[in-house]
Amino acid sequence: MMRPASPLFLAAALAVGLPGGAFAQSWSDQPVDPSADHPNVPVAYEDGGRYYTEDDIPTYNIAEDGTVDWLTFSGFRRYHSECHVCHGPDGEGSTYAPKIKNSAVHMDYYSFYDTVVNGRANGNSVMPHFGDNQNVMCYLDDIYVYLKARGMDAIPRGRPAKKDAKSDMIQEMEDACMG
Numbered sequence: 001m002m003r004p005a006s007p008l009f010l011a012a013a014l015a016v017g018l019p020g021g022a023f024a025q026s027w028s029d030q031p032v033d034p035s036a037d038h039p040n041v042p043v044a045y046e047d048g049g050r051y052y053t054e055d056d057i058p059t060y061n062i063a064e065d066g067t068v069d070w071l072t073f074s075g076f077r078r079y080h081s082e083c084h085v086c087h088g089p090d091g092e093g094s095t096y097a098p099k100i101k102n103s104a105v106h107m108d109y110y111s112f113y114d115t116v117v118n119g120r121a122n123g124n125s126v127m128p129h130f131g132d133n134q135n136v137m138c139y140l141d142d143i144y145v146y147l148k149a150r151g152m153d154a155i156p157r158g159r160p161a162k163k164d165a166k167s168d169m170i171q172e173m174e175d176a177c178m179g
Contacts, residue, residue, distance in 0.1 A: 075146025
């Protein structure tokens with residue numbers, strides 16, 4: 001006859017298992033307070049239609065009339081062609097994969113980049129690597145700034161209604177990356 005596990009044993013087993021499991025879900029499950037200070041969000045400067053924080057991290061720029069910068073618009077398109085199949089429309093998650101709009105706010109840019117390039121596994125949950133997919137890698141900053149804008153509720157769900165034109169510099173970078 002098997003003895004049932006003691007409550008102390010169950011508590012210890014959960015405590016040991018929580019760090020990995022909690023960490024894996026923590027970025028997507030953490031709520032975002034758009035009114036709080038998020039150092040990786042405010043625009044510090046613009047370079048050829050691309051916007052950056054003071055730490056040189058790509059970020060979004062939304063005009064008062066709702067016009068989004070080109071990278072945010074492009075990120076919407078690229079996200080919905082490559083990412084929403086698993087992560088759901090507008091970064092909101094699905095029954096298959098977690099929401100990732102909050103991850104782009106809480107996770108640092110380099111961790112986000114590393115996860116997309118190399119993938120990640122956590123038990124049965126697997127994020128495949130996309131490091132060899134030009135349709136993702138050539139537009140990874142676009143996807144990142146789009147998700148960051150969604151995570152901060154700077155843009156509503158759905159296709160942005162107004163967008164800035166694609167700059168010559170962005171076009172040149174795209175042409176060089178896509179070959």
